[in-house]
Amino acid sequence: MDKHDGFYKRMALPALIITTVVFILPVGAVFLRSFSSGSNLNQTFTDPYTWRLLAFTVWESFLSALISVLLAIPFSVFFSRYTFFGRKAILTMSDAAFALPAILAVLGFVIYYGNNGMVNNALKAISGGRWSVKILYSFKAIILAHVYLNFPVAFSLITSSLSSMPDVEEKASRLLGASGIRTFFRITVPKISGTILATFTLIFLFCFPSFLIVMSLGGNPRFFTIEAEIYKRTYTDVNPAGSASLAIFSFLVMALLLVATGYGRDERRVRRSTHVLIKATGKRLAAAVALCIVIFIFMAPPMLAILYRAFFTRDGVFTLKAWADIAARSRLGTGTSLGAVLNSLLIASGSAIISVNMASAIAMGSVRTGSRFTTLLTSLPMAIGSVSMGLGFSFIAARMPLRNTVISYLLVLAAHVVVVMPFAVRSILPGARRIPERLPLAAKTLGGDSREAYRLIERPLLKPYRRRAFAFSFALSLGEVNATLALSEGRVTTIPILIYKMINQYNYQGAAALAVILLTIAITMFAIGETGGDEYAVS
Amino acid sequence: MPYLECRNLKRVFQHFTLDISFSMEKGELLCILGPSGSGKSTLLSAIAGIDSSVSGQFLLDGKDITSIPVQKRRIGMVFQDFSLFPSMNVEKNIQYGMRDVPAEEKERQTEKLLEMVSLPGYAKRKVNELSGGEAQRIALARAVAAKPQILLLDEPMSALDAPLRKRLRSTIRQIHDQTKITMLYVTHDREEAFAIADRIMIMRSGKLEAMGTPQELYRNPPNLFVANFTGEGSVIKVPQIAYNPAKNVAFFRPEDAVIKKCIPNETDFVLKNALVESYEFTGSDYMVRLSYKGQEILVRSNQRPEESIADIYVSKDKLLMLDAE
Amino acid sequence: MKKVLSVIAVLIIAAGIIFAQSVNEQKSGQRTLTVYAYDTFCGDWGAAGSVIPAFEETTGIKVNLVASGAAVEVINKVRLEGKNTSCDVILGISDDIADKAYDLLESYDSPYIKTIDERYVFDAQNRLIPYDYGAFAFVYDTESGIQPPTCLADLTKDEYKDKVILIDPRTSSVGTGLMMWTYNALGDSWLSWWKTMTENALTTASGWSSGYGLFTEGEAPIVISYTTSPVYHVMWENTTRYQALLFSDGHETTIEAAGIVKGTKHRAEAEAFIDFLLTEAQIDLANANSMYPVNSTIELPAAYDYAPVPERIFTGSSDQASELLTLWTDAIVK
Structure with missing residues (x-):
């Protein structure tokens, strides 16, 4: 007899089914199409060109992930140990980069690091036109942009993992005379090795389907990823079957990686947290300030560059024209700015709320039933790039008998939920793991049933994690564009779609202004998410 | 008819197998005593229904509760780590188990319970502000509040320090006497069990070694393990006394032996020329450690041992004949 | 109760937003x-x-x-x-x-x-x-001070190193157009033009939006676009700063x-x-x-x-485009 009466299984099951179905449908559609005529699945798998693409894609993803993680570790160690003024602000700002769609990262980078960008203009001004540095349009620019977008992920995940671990072992090590470095490598690193691997995998999977950044900032047609090739086969070749075969190939590679890194593997159960943040003073405070400055210098400028561009033309003339443009079109309806903002908010809230609730059920269920399969299953959507996902959804959309605005909304919402779920689950799992099983069992000895125990005892303890999951899900949904484009059919315009339209209309200022709105919303969300830390110490 | 009956409880562990049947009377405080890793906690969890790995049958007040889910069993439990609900304050924790009780009555009962555990006025306190001793008392109050048919306590003192333990265990005994709730108390601390139990059940490696009142177990342990587990004592191998051929060793308590120099009685058994190894002053007497033919002997003595060689006298009716392990 | 009310309120607002957007859809009859x-x-x-x-x-x-x-x-x-x-x-x-x-x-x-x-x-x-x-053409920034090129071959010269933004034919129709243009205008040497240009150009963007964006942000003074691109700047930005270049080779049309x-x-x-x-x-x-x-x-x-109208123009067909793309990929990437 299951001591929980199968409650957790029953709770997680509907959420699991929904997530799987909504995910399986587009994947299945792509899968089926890759076997249809016009494609040659076998050929795709054996074509050396495919493998060359794979080699490049793997290489750029690997480097990006490695550097992001390595860079984040020292910062995370410091931030998880000490508290100081501005700590939360830096964490929030770093999180906000998560919501940046690739096109904005490119825009920000170009404005800041470009040959005619702020950095170069400053150098030229200082040196009288002699100094300049070509940062972009090279392989290292790709890595730089990827690290920029993913450092926050690594920083955030590793910091939160370290923060929730007691540092007793480290203290013991120091007392025994080991130096800080030795303690770090011998004690701390093994403890977080699970998190580091999971973070690395996550970032790898983010960078794998990247193509806008690779192509625009890479500077050379040789830099071409598998996802870019999928894009080409879909939109240039008009060969949906061919792109489907490649999409399946790509999916298999990424899924294999997920499984191989044991992504569903149970992390060590951490129960009691004896981890209190020490207030940094003196030398440590100086170090804190230095670290904050470094992060700020790395993370802020591209976003600030966009902010600048929203108010100044490229010639440096201050103007509010972009904002006037946006406000002028502010009536409800497709393709207008207020409409786009409302749509984005609506869809982001919807996907975040749905995902957080489903993710809580799944996370709690998987922890209590000890099922690793569940976590793996919900992580699978990360193995699909957004172009492929958009492809799959468009196959489905084509089959639907009835199409109107409401259907488009629902499809977009479904796609966003699929994209967002793995992160929601991932954010809530540590919280679920920290709740000792004793608590719901104790509740049951007092006469309450499992549902009541979950509602009154376990879920309140998940609150800070749910908040975080909500913030990340919201931000991710805000920035999602590829799948949305494929499904909206012009009926649903979100902020990123509008940004693309603006850019297509030569209106970079408008795009920058919208980007500012996007970032402001994202930062607000994250600020809310970061406040209220671990409210309830679990005893 | 026994109140709680456990029949044929079995489970295979890595190093031993749990295999036990026992029963309890209504209103008694039974302690399950045994070394760590003897399966006691698993047994308790199985009774509560929160561990499903033990096979067997459970009867409570004549009813078979084996397949009844946890929340319907009305079995309360107090855990080693208190397991208070962190998102609720003291009051809400205590009131969690109060079902079908109107609001004012809940408040009244809460105050009464808090007084019973000597924490009046703690109702609005936050759970993470409590000290260990306070938390355990709240856990106790919470369990009692649900009016369980039987209360299980799983090594509730393990997480507390020594002086606290003494005070708390008498609180538990008092609560037991006041509320007359049947209690099953698991511990590895002999002193604790002896202090509060009506009866003690001694477990080793998953099996029931002995069951009886503290006095019975101390005075008449059924085997050497129980004898050693329930108190200090000395063991003499049988060939040296040829007393009762059916058993291998003789066992006696330190207070039942005397170091003296005079003419032995018929009823005394004498160990001649034992070497005094060391002695400790206990405040009320001396505990003397001697060596007799290579075996360690413990004797309580009113006086400090003056000489290095002594004779030990044991009254024959105080000798316990037991099997060697 | 409060929770239920707020959920209902949210649903009503959501429905309102969606409904407002779909109001434009067809009425019957x-x-x-x-x-x-x-x-x-x-x-x-x-x-x-x-x-x-x-x-x-x-x-x-x-x-x-x-x-x-x-x-x-x-x-x-x-x-x-x-x-x-x-x-x-x-x-x-x-x-x-x-x-x-x-x-x-x-x-x-x-x-x-x-x-x-x-x-x-x-x-x-x-x-x-x-x-x-439209006709594809290179657009240049008159304020950049460079000497405007007059034909496709000019672009491969050293003086234009890192000064040209191209677009990838695999992911953009403008890129495909450029590819067809070079094929039609340069004949057999079209692939070597590309080989040189992929090193000589500043970058090969994934699409017209990013490519033209880089251009207007001043990253490079020359970009592949349309002969009609300057019209937008004249009409909406009141500037003749960006001008289209007519090449002697002729132009690809779309x-x-x-x-x-x-x-x-x-x-x-x-x-x-x-x-x-x-x-x-x-x-x-x-x-x-x-x-x-x-x-x-x-x-x-x-x-x-x-928006100068080119005299000599080329037109292409999609079969041709596919073949050329394969040739292009083979030569440039593999």
């Missing part, structure tokens, strides 16, 4: 027409903003406009939808991908086809009827067309729409799309003086 077009066409800033309302007013036919990404997606969509498609007219199909669409369309011999310059009627069977065209979908239930309305495109919509189309109208009798605003 009206003549309707469903048009699929690419993204940029739809939306308030696209041509649709002026063309569609004008059409609806003139004819009383309600247009249901469906946007799908790029032109190619439109074709994909109709093909995927198969017999169930509700599409009557597809719009925005350029000549280089025309081959992929023919089997989905039925012919229409519109009476206005004769107003179109012959060079631009690329489908003899009139399944795809052109409505505007012709945009529309067609009636096979099996349409609204043939009459579809025909009316095509006719409208070829007549009253010509100016709006040209302006909004930054292209030239196919109707040679239309008079263009003064700004179009800045």
Whole structure:
């Protein structure tokens, strides 16, 4: 007899089914199409060109992930140990980069690091036109942009993992005379090795389907990823079957990686947290300030560059024209700015709320039933790039008998939920793991049933994690564009779609202004998410 | 008819197998005593229904509760780590188990319970502000509040320090006497069990070694393990006394032996020329450690041992004949 | 209770937003027409903003406009939808991908086809009827101080190192156009041009948006675009700073067309729409799309003086494009 009466299984099951179905449908559609005529699945798998693409894609993803993680570790160690003024602000700002769609990262980078960008203009001004540095349009620019977008992920995940671990072992090590470095490598690193691997995998999977950044900032047609090739086969070749075969190939590679890194593997159960943040003073405070400055210098400028561009033309003339443009079109309806903002908010809230609730059920269920399969299953959507996902959804959309605005909304919402779920689950799992099983069992000895125990005892303890999951899900949904484009059919315009339209209309200022709105919303969300830390110490 | 009956409880562990049947009377405080890793906690969890790995049958007040889910069993439990609900304050924790009780009555009962555990006025306190001793008392109050048919306590003192333990265990005994709730108390601390139990059940490696009142177990342990587990004592191998051929060793308590120099009685058994190894002053007497033919002997003595060689006298009716392990 | 109320309130607001956006969808009992077009066409800033309302007013036919990404997606969509498609007219199909669409369309011999310059009627069977065209050209920044190049070969010179922004033919129709241009203009040496340029250019962007964006942000003074690009800057930004370069090699054109979908239930309305495109919509189309109208009798605003019309032009077919792409990939990437 299951001591929980199968409650957790029953709770997680509907959420699991929904997530799987909504995910399986587009994947299945792509899968089926890759076997249809016009494609040659076998050929795709054996074509050396495919493998060359794979080699490049793997290489750029690997480097990006490695550097992001390595860079984040020292910062995370410091931030998880000490508290100081501005700590939360830096964490929030770093999180906000998560919501940046690739096109904005490119825009920000170009404005800041470009040959005619702020950095170069400053150098030229200082040196009288002699100094300049070509940062972009090279392989290292790709890595730089990827690290920029993913450092926050690594920083955030590793910091939160370290923060929730007691540092007793480290203290013991120091007392025994080991130096800080030795303690770090011998004690701390093994403890977080699970998190580091999971973070690395996550970032790898983010960078794998990247193509806008690779192509625009890479500077050379040789830099071409598998996802870019999928894009080409879909939109240039008009060969949906061919792109489907490649999409399946790509999916298999990424899924294999997920499984191989044991992504569903149970992390060590951490129960009691004896981890209190020490207030940094003196030398440590100086170090804190230095670290904050470094992060700020790395993370802020591209976003600030966009902010600048929203108010100044490229010639440096201050103007509010972009904002006037946006406000002028502010009536409800497709393709207008207020409409786009409302749509984005609506869809982001919807996907975040749905995902957080489903993710809580799944996370709690998987922890209590000890099922690793569940976590793996919900992580699978990360193995699909957004172009492929958009492809799959468009196959489905084509089959639907009835199409109107409401259907488009629902499809977009479904796609966003699929994209967002793995992160929601991932954010809530540590919280679920920290709740000792004793608590719901104790509740049951007092006469309450499992549902009541979950509602009154376990879920309140998940609150800070749910908040975080909500913030990340919201931000991710805000920035999602590829799948949305494929499904909206012009009926649903979100902020990123509008940004693309603006850019297509030569209106970079408008795009920058919208980007500012996007970032402001994202930062607000994250600020809310970061406040209220671990409210309830679990005893 | 026994109140709680456990029949044929079995489970295979890595190093031993749990295999036990026992029963309890209504209103008694039974302690399950045994070394760590003897399966006691698993047994308790199985009774509560929160561990499903033990096979067997459970009867409570004549009813078979084996397949009844946890929340319907009305079995309360107090855990080693208190397991208070962190998102609720003291009051809400205590009131969690109060079902079908109107609001004012809940408040009244809460105050009464808090007084019973000597924490009046703690109702609005936050759970993470409590000290260990306070938390355990709240856990106790919470369990009692649900009016369980039987209360299980799983090594509730393990997480507390020594002086606290003494005070708390008498609180538990008092609560037991006041509320007359049947209690099953698991511990590895002999002193604790002896202090509060009506009866003690001694477990080793998953099996029931002995069951009886503290006095019975101390005075008449059924085997050497129980004898050693329930108190200090000395063991003499049988060939040296040829007393009762059916058993291998003789066992006696330190207070039942005397170091003296005079003419032995018929009823005394004498160990001649034992070497005094060391002695400790206990405040009320001396505990003397001697060596007799290579075996360690413990004797309580009113006086400090003056000489290095002594004779030990044991009254024959105080000798316990037991099997060697 | 509070929670239930707030959930209901949220649902009502959400429904309101969605409803407001769908208000424009068709009422029953009206003549309707469903048009699929690419993204940029739809939306308030696209041509649709002026063309569609004008059409609806003139004819009383309600247009249901469906946007799908790029032109190619439109074709994909109709093909995927198969017999169930509700599409009557597809719009925005350029000549280089025309081959992929023919089997989905039925012919229409519109009476206005004769107003179109012959060079631009690329489908003899009139399944795809052109409505505007553009010519690819390099646009340069007159304020950058560089010496404007005069032909494709010039771009490979050292003086233009890191000064040119190209677009990848694999992911963008402008890129494909550039590729066809080099093939048509340079003959056998087209691949070596590309080999040199991939090193000499600043970057090869993934699409026109990012490429042109880099250009206007000043990253490089030359970019591949259209001869009509400067028109936008003249009309909306009041500047003649960006100018199109006419090359001696001649220019590749791209012709945009529309067609009636096979099996349409609204043939009459579809025909009316095509006719409208070829007549009253010509100016709006040209302006909004930054292209030239196919109707040679239309008079263009003064700004179009800045869009030089090339004398020598090339046109291509989609079969050719696919083959060339494979050759290109083999040479440049492998």
